[in-house]
Amino acid sequence: MTLRIEPFGSGSGRLVHREGPDDILQLPADEITALFKSAGLVIFRGFTTSPQVMHDFAGRFSTRFNRDRLRPVVAGSDGYVQMVTEGMGYVEPHAEQANSPFRPDALWFCCSVPAAEGGETLAWDGVRLWEKLRPELKQLFRNKKLRFFQRYSNDKWQRFMGNGATLADVQTTLDGIEGVSYYVSPDDSIYLEYVCPAVVKTRYGGQDAFANSLLSERKNTLGDLMSFDDGSAISDDIVSEVQEAMKELEDAIAWHPGDLAFIDNSRYLHGRNAYTDTRRKIFSSLSFLNF
Ligand SMILES: [Fe+2]
Incomplete structure (x- = not known):
């Protein structure tokens, strides 16, 4: 299977569209790791995802997970999938937990319900x-x-x-x-x-x-x-x-239901636009990579 890939944003990011089955777990791991190494930010679109699917998918590329100290955890994920809930305001650019010695290698997000307006996850290529x-x-x-x-x-x-x-x-x-x-x-x-x-x-x-x-x-x-x-x-x-x-390097992920993002925390900064829609549902995981 080959992936249908297009550039995303102003940096090295890439967007992967579903070509075949909607099961993201069937995508070839070696192609994904190769893509991730060069892209640093990969968004998968068109697949059926959930917190559990994200956890399983992330688990294929990770040695272990790390938790965010502020977010509530999702039931059944052993605490390693979390709701992104802290406020609805703008989130300043940052590398995840880079203010501490617990900085994870990667961040994972999946979208269940996008905000009707705003709420895009923002990304900047640190290179x-x-x-x-x-x-x-x-x-x-x-x-x-x-x-x-x-x-x-x-x-x-x-x-x-x-x-x-x-x-x-x-x-x-x-x-x-x-x-x-x-x-x-x-x-x-x-x-x-x-x-x-x-x-x-x-x-x-x-x-x-x-x-x-x-x-x-x-x-x-x-x-x-x-x-x-x-x-x-x-x-x-x-x-x-x-x-x-x-300013010119800001990439906005305008979420579609099912989108899953995989971000290299040693390369990309991320943040978020403000929103007001209380139905917005985005989940996240933090992990250490196995490749
Ligand atoms: Fe963050």
Whole structure:
């Protein structure tokens, strides 16, 4: 079977149309992995999907799943398919959990009901974005890493670590990770400081990609504390320049029922347009890849 593929958006993304049976699980895995390596963003259209189908499909390409700390889980998925529900407003561009040492390799979305208007998932190719940044800005981001601060309450870090994880398990994990310092409060919440580069190497091809959580984290709790690793401020001018460079690179996934998206989190940033339609139903999974 060969896939019917067309370009998607301004970057390397691709849209795969159904040619044969509507069972996405019958698509040839080797062709999908080859496509994903070069595209970084693949949307499958015309198939019959559900949270369970997405979980099964993603499972063919993944070693394990990771959870988002904010989203409710879907019954029967062992907690690894989640409803995308946090608010209805605009979501700033970000690489998933790139503000933490738990950054997954890939994101999966499937659409059951699109919003009548708005609610598109947005994507930006971090490789093209890095190419577009001014040389001086690139030098700055090469010289200085980003420093994020977060607080995880007891129930939140358990989602990351899996059910039954103890504080000792968390400490063992965190102690081994480069860039992490942390402090455990008397109430078992954890303050985490995480230092990581703004420009990362893509998982496939080792290209430089500006794929990080800079823009989204500024709006979050403790976002004010974010800085470069030497403590210097990341100015509004710097942020505006990045946002300006992103404008022409923005790709919008206008969801059709059944659409399934597979996104390389080492390459693409994603976000979302605002919407008001309460019937919108999009599901997501985060995973670590097996290829
Ligand atoms: Fe996200």
